[in-house]
Amino acid sequence: MSENKTYSRLTDQQVEQLKSxxxxxxxxxxxxxxxxxxxxxxxxxxxxxEVKIGSLAGTVASASGLDRPCGIEEATLxxxxxxxxVRVANVGSxxxxxxxxxxxxxxxxxxxxxxxxxxxxxxxxxEVLNEGGGREVSxxxxxxxxxxxxLCMHRYRPKLIEKLEAFAKSxxxxxxSDTGVIGAGVxxxxxxxxxxxxxxxxxxVWGASALVNGTILSSGDAPTLIGDGVQAHDFIIGxxxxxxxxxxxxxxxxxxxxxxxxxxxxxxxxxFANCEAFHGEACSIxxxxxxxxxxxxxxxxxxxxSFYNAGSGTNQSNHMYKLGPVHEGKMERGCKxxxxxxxxxxxxxxxxxxxxxxxxxxxxxxxxxxxxxxAAHDGRCMVVPGLNLSTVGTVRDGAKxxxxxxxxxxxxxxxxxxxxxxxxxxxxxxxxxxxxQELKDNTEKSIDIVTISGAQVKRVLLRGGIKYYRSGIxxxxxxxxxxxxxxxxxxxxxxxSQALAASPDAVYSEKWVxxxxxxxxxxxxxxxxxxxxxGKIAGLETFELALDAIHDAYAExxxxxxxxxxxxxFGTDLDTITASDSESIAEQLLAVQxxxxxxxxxxxxxxxxxxxxxxxxxxxxxxxxxxxxxxVRGEFDTNKFIKQMRQAIEDLNTRIEKLKQALxxxx
Amino acid sequence: xxxxxERVKKVAAETLKVDLSMVKDDSRFVEDLxxxxxxxxxxxxxxxxxxxxxxxxxxxxxxxxxxxxxVFIEKHL
Numbered sequence: 001m002s003e004n005k006t007y008s009r010l011t012d013q014q015v016e017q018l019k020s021x022x023x024x025x026x027x028x029x030x031x032x033x034x035x036x037x038x039x040x041x042x043x044x045x046x047x048x049x050e051v052k053i054g055s056l057a058g059t060v061a062s063a064s065g066l067d068r069p070c071g072i073e074e075a076t077l078x079x080x081x082x083x084x085x086v087r088v089a090n091v092g093s094x095x096x097x098x099x100x101x102x103x104x105x106x107x108x109x110x111x112x113x114x115x116x117x118x119x120x121x122x123x124x125x126x127e128v129l130n131e132g133g134g135r136e137v138s139x140x141x142x143x144x145x146x147x148x149x150x151l152c153m154h155r156y157r158p159k160l161i162e163k164l165e166a167f168a169k170s171x172x173x174x175x176x177s178d179t180g181v182i183g184a185g186v187x188x189x190x191x192x193x194x195x196x197x198x199x200x201x202x203x204x205v206w207g208a209s210a211l212v213n214g215t216i217l218s219s220g221d222a223p224t225l226i227g228d229g230v231q232a233h234d235f236i237i238g239x240x241x242x243x244x245x246x247x248x249x250x251x252x253x254x255x256x257x258x259x260x261x262x263x264x265x266x267x268x269x270x271x272f273a274n275c276e277a278f279h280g281e282a283c284s285i286x287x288x289x290x291x292x293x294x295x296x297x298x299x300x301x302x303x304x305x306s307f308y309n310a311g312s313g314t315n316q317s318n319h320m321y322k323l324g325p326v327h328e329g330k331m332e333r334g335c336k337x338x339x340x341x342x343x344x345x346x347x348x349x350x351x352x353x354x355x356x357x358x359x360x361x362x363x364x365x366x367x368x369x370x371x372x373x374x375a376a377h378d379g380r381c382m383v384v385p386g387l388n389l390s391t392v393g394t395v396r397d398g399a400k401x402x403x404x405x406x407x408x409x410x411x412x413x414x415x416x417x418x419x420x421x422x423x424x425x426x427x428x429x430x431x432x433x434x435x436x437q438e439l440k441d442n443t444e445k446s447i448d449i450v451t452i453s454g455a456q457v458k459r460v461l462l463r464g465g466i467k468y469y470r471s472g473i474x475x476x477x478x479x480x481x482x483x484x485x486x487x488x489x490x491x492x493x494x495x496x497s498q499a500l501a502a503s504p505d506a507v508y509s510e511k512w513v514x515x516x517x518x519x520x521x522x523x524x525x526x527x528x529x530x531x532x533x534x535g536k537i538a539g540l541e542t543f544e545l546a547l548d549a550i551h552d553a554y555a556e557x558x559x560x561x562x563x564x565x566x567x568x569x570f571g572t573d574l575d576t577i578t579a580s581d582s583e584s585i586a587e588q589l590l591a592v593q594x595x596x597x598x599x600x601x602x603x604x605x606x607x608x609x610x611x612x613x614x615x616x617x618x619x620x621x622x623x624x625x626x627x628x629x630x631x632v633r634g635e636f637d638t639n640k641f642i643k644q645m646r647q648a649i650e651d652l653n654t655r656i657e658k659l660k661q662a663l664x665x666x667x
Numbered sequence: 668x669x670x671x672x673e674r675v676k677k678v679a680a681e682t683l684k685v686d687l688s689m690v691k692d693d694s695r696f697v698e699d700l701x702x703x704x705x706x707x708x709x710x711x712x713x714x715x716x717x718x719x720x721x722x723x724x725x726x727x728x729x730x731x732x733x734x735x736x737x738v739f740i741e742k743h744l
Binding site: 606611 | 721
């Protein structure tokens with residue numbers, strides 16, 4: 001930038017040359033230039049107030065990718081500072097009150113202006129989740145999903161909220177300025193209106209309609225794109241994000257690595273890392289990491305989502321024409337909604353569940369993760385607990401998210417726990433399984449349907465749910481224990497008890513929580529609350545560092561949880577495990593995980609069965625159907641996922657055999 | 668006709684909400700009796716309850732018709 005650059009007054013000769021090239025100034029003495037300034041590169045320009053101009057040498061890349069000569073052409077600049085190597089051309093009205101960095105190219109714009117006391121989107125208060133208010137989140141540039149989640153969702157801790165609001169205000173106030181910033185390397189082209197917007201380094205803003213009161217965070221290693229027809233008001237957009245193709249964004253925070261486009265409109269919403277939003281609409285939502293909505297007619301309203309996929313026509317309603325739009329919905333991580341699914345809030349959906357149909361009654365299925373939730377014809381919620389545990393979709397989702405992290409740059413603000421199976425989800429399975437067992441034990445066989453938390457389950461499916469959950473719980477716990485045993489064996493087998501011990505720094509809570517995509521023991525959260533409320537954590541930086549430390553402790557905290565859960569489920573204290581017990585545990589894992597993987601294969605196989613081939617070879621004979629299907633969809637045996645699953649089964653067998661041999665040697 | 672076959676047919680008819688007379692020895696649950704994906708899961712659960720057995724899911728999900736269900740269940744009895 002030009003802050004440390006020395007600017008000198010124009011020489012009389014330069015002023016005369018500029019005048020001869022159609023330039024005017026309110027006061028030529030207020031126009032200063034850096035060393036190397038070439039007056040020949042400035043024509044038809046008007047200068048008002050204090051204007052500082054860099055060297056203007058060479059060329060600069062434009063938004064379209066062409067190298068264009070640096071200079072100022074047909075532009076009015078008011079109280080602006082320009083760095084070196086800048087091109088400003090064809091400014092319809094003016095650029096006012098901006099510090100423009102080195103290598104910036106601004107062409108074909110209408111108004112670019114910062115007003116006195118601009119906040120650049122910071123401090124904009126948005127009504128997340130509850131449209132009626134009460135969960136307002138005040139935006140600031142460095143907001144993480146964890147910070148926003150606590151501020152929005154934990155209103156039952158008023159002192160915490162008071163402190164977090166103070167942190168947010170402090171951050172917002174720190175950017176207040178009479179001068180906006182357009183960072184080095186920014187390219188702006190064909191934009192009608194930019195008012196009170198800070199634009200970070202290397203961002204491209206090309207064809208946007210209007211950007212008002214916002215910040216575009218961007219850096220050389222994580223450039224941000226704002227594209228055609230975008231209208232954004234009261235916003236912050238994170239690094240490496242793309243807002244394009246007519247998106248309308250108002251009172252909205254878009255985090256890092258997000259994509260919003262194809263006429264999507266968002267209002268009063270927060271989107272965190274790697275969200276994708278096209279075509280549809282969002283209103284007052286908290287879109288945690290990896291919230292995805294791609295289709296028209298999809299309205300996400302007043303809901304909490306993460307790792308979520310919205311089918312076309314997905315819809316919710318947050319009021320019943322009574323006290324206004326005050327109802328909220330919580331879809332925990334990993335959920336999907338089928339085409340034209342509808343939920344009347346309030347509802348709470350457990351992690352990794354699929355929701356189908358039109359639900360007109362409230363339910364809370366948070367203790368029943370991985371469930372199939374389908375509406376009956378009369379709007380009642382029918383649930384098949386745990387059905388999605390061994391579906392191919394769940395497995396594919398779990399594998400794909402970590403590979404689709406589009407965030408770039410040095411600072412990744414949102415902490416993301418990717419594990420599908422974790423103390424959070426497995427803990428819920430344990431709780432759900434206990435509830436199903438109790439219902440099963442206490443329900444007469446003459447009863448067809450039982451009710452749980454507003455939803456209904458066919459009684460015969462209770463035992464299925466228990467089985468599904470048992471399979472998931474066992475697979476997770478045994479896998480974790482075997483991994484530890486493998487670690488001990490690799491070290492020579494002598495340190496089994498040490499390998500199975502909990503770290504002294506680990507924190508155990510039976511209950512785990514998901515804070516904006518970061519999973520942690522409830523005790524860690526309690527400690528964080530206390531530290532903030534007591535003033536021990538007195539600012540945003542230390543708050544975020546504390547969250548980093550919790551994130552770093554995930555594996556050890558998880559292990560502490562596994563030890564407790566293992567004892568509860570299997571009745572065995574891991575401190576007493578011997579080498580021969582280890583072999584038995586390994587064999588149990590082989591059995592249970594092998595079965596689990598086989599079920600996934602069976603589920604994947606349904607994608608290749610006769611029913612799935614319906615409609616193929618429509619102009620051919622019946623005999624052509626299989627050939628058409630094979631040409632389009634391939635074959636079961638050669639499908640990439642099928643091969644991966646088969647390999648996983650083979651690897652599991654190899655893994656267990658290897659471990660058993662190593663244990664025999666150690667014994 | 669074995670008792671197992673009769674009971675399998677009865678469970679299938681009740682679970683899939685079809686008339687018992689429609690359920691034949693060789694009826695396929697999906698193609699002939701219209702079982703949806705979830706109903707297949709219900710069928711397995713209903714068979715388990717009717718016969719007081721725990722069916723291996725891998726095998727159970729491979730059961731496509733009344734005849735194979737009878738064979739599969741009798742193995743578990």
